[in-house]
Amino acid sequence: MACGKNLEELTLSGKPDENAVSCPNANRGDAMKFFHAWRLDSAPFSRKFQSSVDHAGEAPRNHNPIWLVTGGSLWLATAANFPLWRELSHLALTSDPAGLAFSLAMMLIIAATLMAMLSLFAWRWTLKPVLTLMLFASAFGAYFMWSYRVVIDATMMINVLQTDVREAADLFSPRLVVTVLVLAVLPSWTIWRLPIGYGPWSRRLLQNFLMAIAAVILLAVSVVLSYQPLASTMRNHKQVRYLMNPLNSMYALGYLAAGPLQRDRSVLEPIGLDARSPEVASNDLPPLIILVVGETARSGNFSINGYPRPTTPKLGHEEVASFRNVSACGTSTAAALPCMFSNLGRTQFDARSKNFEGLLDVIQRAGMAVLWLDNQSGCKAACDRVGYANTSKLRNPQLCPEGACYDAIMLEDLDARIAALPAKARARGVVLVLHAMGSHGPAYYLRSPQAFKQFGPECSSNDLQNCSQAELLNAYDNSIIYTDHFLDSTIHWLRTQQATYAPAMVYVGDHGESLGENNLYLHGLPYAIAPDVQTRVPWITWLSPRFASQKTLTPQCLHKKQEEKITHDNYFHSVLGLLSIKTVVYQPQLDVYASCTGTR
Numbered sequence: 001m002a003c004g005k006n007l008e009e010l011t012l013s014g015k016p017d018e019n020a021v022s023c024p025n026a027n028r029g030d031a032m033k034f035f036h037a038w039r040l041d042s043a044p045f046s047r048k049f050q051s052s053v054d055h056a057g058e059a060p061r062n063h064n065p066i067w068l069v070t071g072g073s074l075w076l077a078t079a080a081n082f083p084l085w086r087e088l089s090h091l092a093l094t095s096d097p098a099g100l101a102f103s104l105a106m107m108l109i110i111a112a113t114l115m116a117m118l119s120l121f122a123w124r125w126t127l128k129p130v131l132t133l134m135l136f137a138s139a140f141g142a143y144f145m146w147s148y149r150v151v152i153d154a155t156m157m158i159n160v161l162q163t164d165v166r167e168a169a170d171l172f173s174p175r176l177v178v179t180v181l182v183l184a185v186l187p188s189w190t191i192w193r194l195p196i197g198y199g200p201w202s203r204r205l206l207q208n209f210l211m212a213i214a215a216v217i218l219l220a221v222s223v224v225l226s227y228q229p230l231a232s233t234m235r236n237h238k239q240v241r242y243l244m245n246p247l248n249s250m251y252a253l254g255y256l257a258a259g260p261l262q263r264d265r266s267v268l269e270p271i272g273l274d275a276r277s278p279e280v281a282s283n284d285l286p287p288l289i290i291l292v293v294g295e296t297a298r299s300g301n302f303s304i305n306g307y308p309r310p311t312t313p314k315l316g317h318e319e320v321a322s323f324r325n326v327s328a329c330g331t332s333t334a335a336a337l338p339c340m341f342s343n344l345g346r347t348q349f350d351a352r353s354k355n356f357e358g359l360l361d362v363i364q365r366a367g368m369a370v371l372w373l374d375n376q377s378g379c380k381a382a383c384d385r386v387g388y389a390n391t392s393k394l395r396n397p398q399l400c401p402e403g404a405c406y407d408a409i410m411l412e413d414l415d416a417r418i419a420a421l422p423a424k425a426r427a428r429g430v431v432l433v434l435h436a437m438g439s440h441g442p443a444y445y446l447r448s449p450q451a452f453k454q455f456g457p458e459c460s461s462n463d464l465q466n467c468s469q470a471e472l473l474n475a476y477d478n479s480i481i482y483t484d485h486f487l488d489s490t491i492h493w494l495r496t497q498q499a500t501y502a503p504a505m506v507y508v509g510d511h512g513e514s515l516g517e518n519n520l521y522l523h524g525l526p527y528a529i530a531p532d533v534q535t536r537v538p539w540i541t542w543l544s545p546r547f548a549s550q551k552t553l554t555p556q557c558l559h560k561k562q563e564e565k566i567t568h569d570n571y572f573h574s575v576l577g578l579l580s581i582k583t584v585v586y587q588p589q590l591d592v593y594a595s596c597t598g599t600r
């Protein structure tokens, strides 16, 4: 073993005592003294250790970092990309020699890109940490892409970064542990034990530069040779680009990191500065609207929308209007929720150059009282400047049995919560947002209490691939039965307020869910390639007779619009319309209720 090795390598190579005596070095005197002392203190162990070293023969050789870069890149490009290989084989791209050659080119493209990147980090203090980080990112990415058929893009990365402990715990499974162990822990352990000789910095710089050049040449050659199938695959099967592990995670993180550069986050542009609510006429009562939002509700699984299973028996007996043809603004909470509450609409919201206020700011500015109750992981900035309370960690033995609360918890003490809002604002009107836990997966079975489990057997695992599709659907549909109960309870509570207010409820889902159709699970696919089940959401309206008469809005008129094509872009304007709030940002042509509202 050479005398020039530093302390880290001595420790990592596992043979400290040999060098401790044979390498006196003025700069490392203290460390050497420590090792010397340690050697004396642990003499019996040390003798044993020494003998095993002697038996092993030669001291280990320092490897050039190029081997670590190459080996790491190849491991990531092959083993950590099994979801990509599965997808290519499903697309029948690996069935003939040409397909296999294309797959090989894909593997080389990924490996060469990783090599080019890693050669920038092939320095003593960066190579092993960066490679370890990549190994762990790829292992988690590979597990979720394999198990839930999700792909990793910027939106998915926002979901990951915004997740909370409970959501993460819902995703935990033994299979995840095994995947991370095999793909990340074992290879990391191996690389940290490997003695690497970095040499003087000038030689390192030259070698890293040459390594990067070689990788770029390999990348270019692979792209050129496979250009035709590569271009058509990327065009026809966009999901493939989001499966290239760990480049997908790195790209998404880079995209998000660059976000603040594109968007000026220091400004929050106010909207609806002219917003005002009408004076409540002497014979009228102020409106009380509950906006129920979320979660993971598939429009098609509601029997009031034509689903053959009786999942919404209670709503079926209420005078509600259900729009069946509603598209979400995004395929995840993080994407859809802020967009729903914005006046910009999906296209403009994605392309916004700065942040704007949203629906609740306008309602509050118009003089009404606003409160957001959250039984989930937060409002994703949609409620930043209004009253807020989280109910998901309340202690209630009936409604919060296992660390999470059923949505009916939000109806507890609601009278007191409203009474605490400013009286002057309440006299103009009250808007309560209930952000529901709904059918949040993958542990759907946790979303319904025993009494609501009408379909069985239920999938009672979060490892969805261990369940049959029928069991999965049973667990999901039971969560819709509970949502039906929760919405009906909300209507019942609103009826108790009729002496003081004119109540109404609008329930809109944030996004849908895949339940194993085409082997897809969960949600969050990029909008352009997401299946309908991830983007179709329910939109259900209940109006108390007083609200309907004050607004001259009839449920019968709304029923006629049930097949009309509407989107989350309509939400902002429809809520303002229901509240009769006047402002320049209100666009009546986007208000789904406007055409059913008579003149007063």
Ligand SMILES: [Zn+2]
Binding pocket: 294, 295, 296, 332, 333, 334, 510, 511
């Ligand atoms: Zn959601």
